[in-house]
Amino acid sequence: MGTVLLVHAKGGPPLGHVLSRAASRAQVHVLALSAIPATVAASAENLCTSVVTPSEAERLDLVSLITSRAEAVGADAVLTFSEYAVVAVAEACEVLGLAGAGGAAALARDKRMMRRTWQRSGLPQPEFRPVATQAELHEAVADLPAPMLLKAAWSAGSTAHQIIGSPQEADAAWRRSREVMSESAQSGFAELHVAEAEAHFVVEEIVTGTTAQWFDEPDWGDYVSVEGVVAEGVFHPVCVSGRMPTVEPFTERATITPALLPADLQDRVVALARSAVDALGLRDCGTHTEIKLGAGGRMWLIETAARLGGAMTVPQIEEVFRLDLVGMLVDHLLGRPVSWPERALGPEQARGAAGSLVVLAVDGHGAAWRDRRVWDFPAVQHAVALSEGSNLSVVPDSSLPDGSIVPVYDPVGGANTMAALCLLSADDARTVLRDFTALVDALPAVLPPPVVPAVPQSAPAAGSRTRPAAEPEGVPA
Secondary structure (H helix, E strand, C coil): CCEEEEEECCCCCCHHHHHHHHHCCCEEEEEECCCCCCCCHHHHHHHCCEEECCCCCHHHCHHHHHHHHHHHHCCCEEEECCHHHHHHHHHHHHHHCCCCCCCCHHHHCCHHHHHHHHHHCCCCCCCEEEECCHHHHHHHHHHCCCCEEEEECCCCCCCCCEEECCHHHHHHHHHHHHHHHHHHHHCCCCCCCCCCHHHCEEEEECCCCCCCCCCCCCCCCCEEEEEEEEECCEEEEEEEEEECCCECCCECCEEEECCCCCHHHHHHHHHHHHHHHHHHCCCCEEEEEEEEECHHHCEEEEEEECCCCCCCHHHHHHHHHCCCHHHHHHHHHCCCCCCCCCCCECHHHCCCEEEEEEECCECCCCCECCCCCECCHHHHHHHCCCCCCCEEEECHHHCCCCCCECCCCCCCCHHHHCCEEEEEEECCHHHHHHHHHHHHHHHHHHCCCCCCCCCCCCCCCCCCCCCCCCCCCCCCC
């Protein structure tokens, strides 16, 4: 049947989805670098041959930890769906002589190396400057036109992104982004293998996107992602996912499958994604390539990841196109033949549509809610009117428990300040977009306010900040 070592860390598709698909193709052993979500613990025990949580000392040499565990269980393949473990798993596969992303995996993780590689290949992307010190940041700010974007080179989920509008804002942005990266690392949302990764940044030109010549409806976001797989160095595009507009600065709100691009425009987007993936030299892995759409048919590469899309992208593809990408990738890594799509699938091949929405405490225009609210999915189901045939559910792995106070949206924290992840299935992508727009508008009205406990007369009335009851897994896309 084959034996697979799955390296689990935060982010990526829901673990429950991954385990059920992988376990149908192989014996699965889990190396848990992040805690197994409580919602998945029982199924993990039933589906997996073993689940091991290493000590802090063992994690100091992550590649050795992965290789030794793989050897101990007799793994025929090692894989991860987490952005934060991609490089370590790729290096371990190299040591073990197993199929994997290859030595170029870091190029699809470090945004500085990624942009240099694409620059050498002459591919369209924003102007950029690598930044590792405050002095280099000042040099970059002097070189690039304002406003510009400060990004953490190894982050995911738009963490530590900040718009710098003038040279005077540079120092404060630098301090805040470094603080957020340090906080994210403490919560497990950070690169697990590369030393000093949280200190690496890149500054980018902010290019002007538009949907006018790409989509018929005005409510789509001005960028898309091409989902695919590299098998023995050959890129196989699967489909193109659309987006809702981001929340300032560039936090993703929703992914919708499929993107409603005309066939000729989808072909152009896929061709650019192919050039981007080919330039990086990846070997055997999932891919997720984000592309900004501009006027006059212009496009710019945002980034490529050497793993399948996060959040609910993989389950959405399975629902809409009947492709089990997790199982197909497991089969390929085990050396079994796989029939990849001959070309990227589009709306014509879709059976309905699906989308995932990150619940953030901001309205449809990106403005913060006027008061605090409590996450209560049953209240949302009861009060929000969706289109006929639409079905809304919540993703437990990636959501706070009902009754948790919705975190205040922090633009620098990005998806780290999410409250929940919702999945919506509908007859077509236009309906998903329309229902998500209605849902975003309704949330601050239908979610209940926090219950303020009565304060005894003898007790001081001073308040304190309320933290969420639990932390969702996170959804880097």
